[in-house]
Amino acid sequence: MSVSDDWAWLEEMPEEWPTPAEITGPTAVPATNLVLLMLSSEMLGNDLVELIGEFIAEDARFNSWIGAAGKRELSMRQVAECSALLRECTKSIYEAWCDFSQAHERAQRAAGSALPERRALFDNLKSASEELRNARMK
Numbered sequence: 001m002s003v004s005d006d007w008a009w010l011e012e013m014p015e016e017w018p019t020p021a022e023i024t025g026p027t028a029v030p031a032t033n034l035v036l037l038m039l040s041s042e043m044l045g046n047d048l049v050e051l052i053g054e055f056i057a058e059d060a061r062f063n064s065w066i067g068a069a070g071k072r073e074l075s076m077r078q079v080a081e082c083s084a085l086l087r088e089c090t091k092s093i094y095e096a097w098c099d100f101s102q103a104h105e106r107a108q109r110a111a112g113s114a115l116p117e118r119r120a121l122f123d124n125l126k127s128a129s130e131e132l133r134n135a136r137m138k
Contacts, residue, residue, distance in 0.1 A: 017091045031059045031090045038097055040072035043104050048118075055093065058132040062086065065136045085135055089128035096124040 023033040024050055035056045036045065044052070074082070100117035107113030 017087050020094065023090075025095060030094075031086065032056065034090060034094055034097065041101065043101065043109065048122060048125070051122060051129070055089075055125050055132075056130045058129040059086070062132040062136055070136075082135060085131060089131055092124045093121070093128055096121040 005088075019030045023030045023037060025033060026036070027033055038052055039049065062082070066079065070082065071079060082118055085136040096117070100114055100121045103114035
C-alpha cells in the first residue's frame with residue numbers, strides 16, 4: 001500500500017524499539033521504569049545517581065512540553081520525531097546500563113570494576129539529558 005505524499009515521512013521514521021520486558025513495569029513509562037531499575041541497584045555512585053536524576057527531570061520537562069506547547073507548535077512529523085528521540089535516549093541508556101551491570105556482575109562487584117562500561121553509562125545519561133533539553137529549546 002502506498003502512502004500519500006503528505007504522509008511519506010512515516011516511511012522515514014526509525015523502526016520501533018521493542019521495549020525489553022525488564023522495563024515494562026511497574027509504570028507504563030519505560031524511561032521511568034529504567035530509572036527505577038538503576039536506582040534500585042547497589043552499583044551506582046553519587047555521580048551516576050545525579051545524572052539519572054537529571055535524565056528523569058529532563059524526561060518530565062520534555063513530556064510536559066510535548067503535551068502542551070509542543071503539540072500546538074510542532075507538525076505531526078516533528079511530534080513523531082520527538083517521540084522517536086525519547087525512545088532512542090531510553091534505548092541507549094538501557095543498553096549502556098545492561099553492559100555496565102553485566103560487566104560489574106562478572107567482576108563480582110569488585111570496586112573499580114567495569115570502568116569503561118561505567119563511563120559509557122555516564123556518557124549516555126549525560127547525552128540523553130542534553131538531547132532532550134536541546135529538542136525542547138529549539
